[in-house]
Amino acid sequence: MSKQATSTAKAKIFVLDTSVILFDHRSFLNFGEHDVAVPITVLEELDNFKKGNDSVNFEARAFIRLLDDLSDGHPIREWMPLPGERKGRLKVVLSTTASVDAQEVFDSKKMDHQILNAALSLQEDNADKLVVMVTKDVNLRLKAKSLSLKADDYKTGKVQDIAALDKSTKTIDGIDPALIDTLYEVGFAEISEELKARLCPNGYFVLRSNDQSVMTFCSAASNRIERVEKYTAYGIKPRNAEQAFALHAILNPDIKLVTIGGVPGSGKTLLALAGALAQRRDFKQIYLARPIVPLSNKDVGFLPGDIKSKLNPYMEPLWDNLKFIKHHFNEQDKEYVQLTKMVEDEKLVITPLAYIRGRSLSNIIFIVDEAQNLTPHEVKTIITRAGENTKIIFTGDIHQIDTPYLDAQSNGLSTLMSKIKNHPLYAQITLEKGERSELANLANDLL
Numbered sequence: 299m300s301k302q303a304t305s306t307a308k309a310k311i312f313v314l315d316t317s318v319i320l321f322d323h324r325s326f327l328n329f330g331e332h333d334v335a336v337p338i339t340v341l342e343e344l345d346n347f348k349k350g351n352d353s354v355n356f357e358a359r360a361f362i363r364l365l366d367d368l369s370d371g372h373p374i375r376e377w378m379p380l381p382g383e384r385k386g387r388l389k390v391v392l393s394t395t396a397s398v399d400a401q402e403v404f405d406s407k408k409m410d411h412q413i414l415n416a417a418l419s420l421q422e423d424n425a426d427k428l429v430v431m432v433t434k435d436v437n438l439r440l441k442a443k444s445l446s447l448k449a450d451d452y453k454t455g456k457v458q459d460i461a462a463l464d465k466s467t468k469t470i471d472g473i474d475p476a477l478i479d480t481l482y483e484v485g486f487a488e489i490s491e492e493l494k495a496r497l498c499p500n501g502y503f504v505l506r507s508n509d510q511s512v513m514t515f516c517s518a519a520s521n522r523i524e525r526v527e528k529y530t531a532y533g534i535k536p537r538n539a540e541q542a543f544a545l546h547a548i549l550n551p552d553i554k555l556v557t558i559g560g561v562p563g564s565g566k567t568l569l570a571l572a573g574a575l576a577q578r579r580d581f582k583q584i585y586l587a588r589p590i591v592p593l594s595n596k597d598v599g600f601l602p603g604d605i606k607s608k609l610n611p612y613m614e615p616l617w618d619n620l621k622f623i624k625h626h627f628n629e630q631d632k633e634y635v636q637l638t639k640m641v642e643d644e645k646l647v648i649t650p651l652a653y654i655r656g657r658s659l660s661n662i663i664f665i666v667d668e669a670q671n672l673t674p675h676e677v678k679t680i681i682t683r684a685g686e687n688t689k690i691i692f693t694g695d696i697h698q699i700d701t702p703y704l705d706a707q708s709n710g711l712s713t714l715m716s717k718i719k720n721h722p723l724y725a726q727i728t729l730e731k732g733e734r735s736e737l738a739n740l741a742n743d744l745l
Contacts, residue, residue: 308428311335313391313417315433316343316409317703318452320354321673323361326380326388328454333377333386333427336365337416339409341390351652353676365390391416398445410438417447434703455674456707457716463559463696466728467540468503470496475507481525482512488522500553500725502526502543513539518722519552532633533626534572540729541565547725548573548691551580555681556691557669557715560729566693567667568619574663574691575623575637575646581687582661584646586616587654589671589701613648616667620646651680660685669711670694671701677710 310332318325319340326334347358365374368388372378377387394415401411414431421429431442431449442449457463470493480487489497497503499518504511513526528535528542529549536542540560547556548570558566574584620637627634640646651666666672666680669692677692684690694711706712718724 309333309426310428310430311420311424312430312432313337313413313420314340315413315431315435315438316340317434317438318432319344319361320347320357321434321452321703321708322454322675323357323364325452325454327382327385329386331384331386334380334388335391335416335420336388337391337394337413339412339416343409353673353679357675391420394419396422400441400445403445404441410435410441414438414442414445414447417442418445421447434708452708455713457712458707459716460696460706460712463712463715463726464728466502466559466726467543467730468496468501469506469511470503471506473505473507475510478505478507478510478512481505481514481523486520486522486524489516493523497523499720499722500547502540502546502725502727504539513542515543515546515550517552531569531572531576532623534568534623536569537565538729538731540727540731541569544569544727544729545573547727549576550725552722553725554684554689554723555718555721556689556724557711557726558691558693558729559695559711559715559726561695561731562698564729564731566695566729567616567665568622570665570667570691570693571616571619572623574665575640577663578636578640578645581663581689583644583663584640585659585662585664586613586646586648586667587651587665588613588616588667589651589669589676613650616648651676654680654683657683658685659683659688661687662689664688664690666690666692668694668700669714670696670699670709671704672710673704674708674710674713677714681714 310329311334312329312332313335314326319336326336344358344362347354348362349355368378368380374390375392377389380386380388394412396415396418398418400414400418401407404411417429417431428448431439431447432452433439433442433449434452439449439451477487497516499516501516503514503516505514515524515526517524526542526546529545531545531549536545544558544566547553558570560566571586578584624634624637637646664680664684669677671694672680681690692711692714696706696709696712699705699709715726719726
């Protein structure tokens, strides 16, 4: 049985909202032996999402195809068996007749209220079962509960230990001073059996004795401890240990996948871009991308101009970081000229994520900013695009979610950090200190 469906004596019927299917088109298969119902209104809403290149468009199309395959020879308004052992049944709910009408209660003929009516109808027709409304829309859950419907979030795949994701750097005290001396003199040391239990592959640590300390990296490739130095990349120098660790991971050719978390202003995107530019000769192109999260529910179609003009406002933070790096040099400096030429020759490309589906990205270093606003499926789609000699860097803050149906436990960045930890191709760093300005730190700390 999946984590979503817990075992109780009473059988259940889970009613899925559109938001759940757009999050995971296979969600209806994750409720164990319990039945799953999809209101006909959900199919109407999915019809509006069929066209497009975004993840939600893919999820809508994939669900519709799956439902079509499952219903081959079965009327969808009647219960049909789900594939697999100990699985329940599925049907599309057409009737929304119930003694309580959500549209009258809330005085509005919204799609959400029709979905609530479908759940209320099922509840009255199946008194022997517990009907549960499943939605990622918090407001819809509250409305359901106000109508005495049990309501829950879609929990399959949620990351449980969020606190562990926030801490990537560990300080280990009581280290033999001789080991620290060796790391400063030689640059690396073998891992003792005593220390091995306290380290993790590709982990970053501050080893400390009574009177000295050293920044280190536990290399999965060489199986030894290596000293981390504060390198400067394209004029950007780390200001603290975590930034030095992040830049080390970005520049390390053995690490193909990096996640950098941290509060706003901690330097996540700036370090990623500077590190990528420092490796410009090792890759054919540098791609920068970020999810498009329109404000006030306005789609990019509301903005004037061609597609480039529409997307520029969303990509402006990436351009700001590029300008910040350029301003470290004079216009006559070769670094300044190189940056300008890279943009003109499309060696450095700022692109929307919607256009990478189906592509194979080889010899590319790919920076994905604000990755906390991606779904787990979107993150998987990006990583599966990686061809030979490709490195992907995800930056973001799992506590700063801008999309309505994601949270710290269900977003793609949290899922990635949780599932791929300790892999030899992966490193994760959390930047704990804001470095933008004292004023920005004041807002982070007190507001």
